[in-house]
Structures are given as structure tokens and as C-alpha cells.
Amino acid sequence: MFPPVYEEGAFSTSGHILPPYSPRERPDGGSKRTEHVFSLKDQKKKIRATLKLLSSAPTPASLPTFLAGDKINGSLTLHIPRSEKISEVSVLVRGEIVTGSQKQDRLCFLNIQIPLWSKGGGGTSAALSGDCHWPFSLDIPKDVALEDYARPGNFRTYALPQTFLERHSNASAHYHLSVQIIRSSLLLHTMFVYVPAVRPDPPSILRQVAYRNNISIPGPEIDRDGWHTCPTVNSKGTIFNIRKVEVQCSLSLAKPLAYTRGSVIPCSLTIFCQDQQVLNLLGSPSTLNVRLCRQVKCKSTSPAARTSNPLRFTADDVEESGRAIWWPKDDETGHPESRRFEGEIKLAKNLKPTSAISHFSLTYFVVMLPFEVTGFLPVNTQPLIQQEVQIATIFAKGPRPRHYAPDSGTC
Numbered sequence: 001m002f003p004p005v006y007e008e009g010a011f012s013t014s015g016h017i018l019p020p021y022s023p024r025e026r027p028d029g030g031s032k033r034t035e036h037v038f039s040l041k042d043q044k045k046k047i048r049a050t051l052k053l054l055s056s057a058p059t060p061a062s063l064p065t066f067l068a069g070d071k072i073n074g075s076l077t078l079h080i081p082r083s084e085k086i087s088e089v090s091v092l093v094r095g096e097i098v099t100g101s102q103k104q105d106r107l108c109f110l111n112i113q114i115p116l117w118s119k120g121g122g123g124t125s126a127a128l129s130g131d132c133h134w135p136f137s138l139d140i141p142k143d144v145a146l147e148d149y150a151r152p153g154n155f156r157t158y159a160l161p162q163t164f165l166e167r168h169s170n171a172s173a174h175y176h177l178s179v180q181i182i183r184s185s186l187l188l189h190t191m192f193v194y195v196p197a198v199r200p201d202p203p204s205i206l207r208q209v210a211y212r213n214n215i216s217i218p219g220p221e222i223d224r225d226g227w228h229t230c231p232t233v234n235s236k237g238t239i240f241n242i243r244k245v246e247v248q249c250s251l252s253l254a255k256p257l258a259y260t261r262g263s264v265i266p267c268s269l270t271i272f273c274q275d276q277q278v279l280n281l282l283g284s285p286s287t288l289n290v291r292l293c294r295q296v297k298c299k300s301t302s303p304a305a306r307t308s309n310p311l312r313f314t315a316d317d318v319e320e321s322g323r324a325i326w327w328p329k330d331d332e333t334g335h336p337e338s339r340r341f342e343g344e345i346k347l348a349k350n351l352k353p354t355s356a357i358s359h360f361s362l363t364y365f366v367v368m369l370p371f372e373v374t375g376f377l378p379v380n381t382q383p384l385i386q387q388e389v390q391i392a393t394i395f396a397k398g399p400r401p402r403h404y405a406p407d408s409g410t411c
Helices: 205-213 276-282 303-308
Strands: 034-041 047-055 065-067 071-080 088-099 105-118 130-139 143-147 155-159 171-182 187-195 227-229 233-239 243-254 258-260 264-272 290-299 313-328 338-346 355-357 360-368 376-378 385-392
Touching: 034 187, 047 171, 047 187, 071 088, 071 171, 088 130, 088 290, 105 130, 105 143, 155 355, 233 276, 243 276, 243 360, 243 385, 264 290, 264 313, 264 360, 290 338
Parallel strands: 065 187, 258 385
Antiparallel strands: 034 047, 047 071, 071 130, 088 105, 088 171, 143 155, 171 187, 227 243, 233 243, 233 376, 243 264, 264 338, 290 313, 290 360, 313 338, 355 360, 360 385
């Protein structure tokens, strides 16, 4: 599993920028736990409260990190003067979607409260004083039921999203754990990272055999069940400002259309043109323009926005997340009017996985744009092909994918 590197702009309780996180694999379901300690001092700099958490983060300085299926295990120690009256102590876990340039729209999708102590609870009315210690443990649900944004009054079940915090985005998904002490000024608070478990289905049998034997994967002409071929498109333009040309393009992506971050998206591309001059100009790896793009959408939660324009976005960010690398493929058919290429898009280990919850979504698309080459002017710059794909966090069962681009190896 490859959880992400978190962007600038997200801070822990100490004010530090969120650190990179690269957890260890857990094939047996277990993992070494890292202890995080958060302390709160009074005006005399005496420790009044200490919160300890165990998580999957690589170091104590990192934010606590919990993978899907983890428990939040920790403890709280309080030092309470006799003069201070406490009526309740509890642990709160909260998940929120925050949107808008001023962060004015908030939707709480996760709200868990675990009481540690309350006055009169357990048949005792004795006041708290001195040193008190409580261990606690709570489960993070993998999904939640929320009102459907598009159909008010109806509810849907959503998987919890991964922590998403980026300075340039007007939308964020974040989680907090806090300790609340009623009738006291004490409040311990920390942000934590949540990583969902998203596993794609296994690839085709033929591709698994290729991975196991470290041989080239069969293309769509051989492994038809292992590839998704997009509808053929025509790329139109003008060469050398003289004459109009048209090139047919057929793009295929390996099935299933879900790929684990840290691996690759296998690609196959065939272009066809009867004009040899055009084919020689456009038919090279350097001219092919296929990318992975990420889109973040977050709609307004205000009733007025729903009524006036339910599809108006407060955040609609699209950015490039990777480019395909291409190399020529031997064409056994011997068609002089076509060029065939193999390729792959390398997926960074820090990609946030695909997610959708209520009015917030993070989706990925493989897009093919017009050829990039001097002397060719496309009719327009809009994508020729756009195919939605899913980014996962766990490798599919079976052999690991391999890189086939030059100077690459196993993922």
C-alpha cells in the first residue's frame, strides 16, 4: 500500500507541515505501531494533559495515520487540581468536507464520541482530582450513510475518503481527534490521516502470466479480454499551413480500468493514415500526447445553491497527474499505413485514490490530446479521447505489475 505525500498547507497541532508517509506492507494483517504523544501545559508550563496514540505512521513526528480496518488505540492522562470541577471527559473523532475560498461550507460526514468519564457515571459522584488515566479504543467505519446531495431526503452509503489537503484547492477532506474536558479550558486536538483500502480486480490471465515470467504483456490484438479499446477517433488539422489532414487513432487501456498507485497504466495505441508524409510526421513516440488527469469537484452545500443551480461547483480543479511514455511496437501485419505503439503511464506513490462522498469527488481520466509536433496545427485543442479510470491503494491479488518502459522493472 502506498499512502500519499501530503501537500504544503496542512498542519499538525505543533504547526508542522504534514510529513511524507510511506508505511510498511502488512501481508499478515499486522504492523509495527508508532506512538505519538501530544501534551498540553498550563501557564506555568506544567503538563496538564497527555494524549498518546498508536498509528501506522513511520515516525512519531508524522501525523497519526490509520489505514482502513485499523483501530484508534490510545490513552489520556490528566492532572486535575482540586479547585477544578470536571463533569465529563470524552474523545471525539470527526471527519469533514470543507469547501469554498473562505472555507465557509462544512459537512460533517463522521462524528464519533467515546465517553471516558462522566460525573455520576458508573454509580459514582466523586469529583476528579490528581492524576487520572484512561485507555481507549475505537473503530473507524469503512463507510457512512449520508443524505444524497442530488436527491434530498434519500440516503446513500459512501466509503470514507482519504485525507485530502492541498493549498491550491478550495476543497478538503480531513479528520480530527480531540479530547474534550467539560467545565474546563483544556482541549487536546490533533489532525490525523486516514487511508482507505481500495483494491482493483486482478488483471487478465495472460497479463498475469507475463508478469510472473517477466515477459512483454500481450497487446489487445492477442489478449482481447484484457484490454478496453476506446472508440476510434479522427485527429484533424493542418500541416505546414498548407493542407488539411486527418489521422485515425485507436487507444487501448489494460483492464480492469483500476490501477494501484506506485504501479503503471499499460497503454496501446495505433494510428492510421494513408498519407505517408503525415504518418512519418506524426507517427513517433515524441508526438503522442496521452495523459492522466485528476479532477476535484465539490458542490456548494447551501440550500440556495441547490435550488438555483444544483450543479454549480465551488471547486472544480483539473490537473495533470502523469504522462504516457511510448515506444514502437513491431507490426507483424506489415501495414505501411499504420503505426503501433506500446506505452505506460507511471503512477506516483503519492496519488490520492479515487473517492466520492456526498458533494465531493476526486476522479481520474486518461485523456488523449492532439499530436504535439512542429508543423501540425490541430483543428482544436480539446481531448480526442477521455476515459475514466480508478486509482487504488492496494495491489490486486496475484503478481505485481511491471514497468516495461526503458530502464524500468517490477513496481
